[in-house]
Amino acid sequence: MKKTLILITTTLLAGLTLGAGQASAEETFPKEYNTEGTITFEAGDDGVTPPVDPENPDPTNPVDPTDPPGPGTGGALSIDYGSKFKFGTQKISTADKIYYAAPDEMSDGSKKPTYVQVTDRRGTLEGWKLGISQPEQFKTAAGDELVGAQLKFGEAEVASVVNEQYKPSEVSTELILTPGQSNTVAVNAKAGTGVGTWVYRFGSDEETNADAVQLSVPGESVKLAQQYSTKLVWSLENTPGNE
Secondary structure, three states: OHHHHHHHHHHHHHHHHHHHHHHHHHOOOOOOOOOOOOOOOOOOOOOOOOOEEOOEOOOOOEOOEOOOOOOOOOOOEEEEEEOOOOOOOOOOOOOOEEEEOOOEEEOOOOEEOOEEEEEEOOOOOOOEEEEEEOOOOOEOOOOOEOOOOEEEEOOEEEEOOOOHHHOOOEEOOOEEOOOOOOOEEEEEEOOOOOOEEEEEEEOOOHHHHOOOEEEEEOOOOOOOOOOOEOOOEEEEEEOOOOO
């Protein structure tokens, strides 16, 4: 009886050992199991993107103009900022004259090119157009016109920290305004371009901005010893299907 028990026990152990070896040979390593990560974006909120440095338009490093015209429009597609164009105090002259707009002054004392800033946070790649108009001529507070005065914007270009492949496709390098005329297109960002924050600047630095924005005044125009001003209207259009 003892011999028989020993024989059965040995046979069972051998079978178990053989089975384990066969199972191990059939498995493949390393084993893989897939999971995923997700994130969903929606259009930006109504907050206004602060003015960026027109020489280095990085939204994470905003600037603080000393005399902003007011807050931007807000929204997912917005005009964030636009410079005032100041031609200073000039002596009355009977000769034809060209006056040049001063650069933008910042709270830290630096001077920057004048510019307009647009941000597209819609996430649709639909495109947009930026235009400008001058509804009326330069006038005094009493309504006296500076007859024949004309604004010209030169050295114009767009800049951003966004990849160049998204650069607006059509950019006017020069604008000449006629008071009372309809909107003049400055930048046309066709579908697939213009995402992020872009500046439309006049000159790439203070030096090139020095004579970029000009006001020409005929000598024959009657000039009163007063301040003349005009309103410039920048308009931003959503242009889906603009390809």
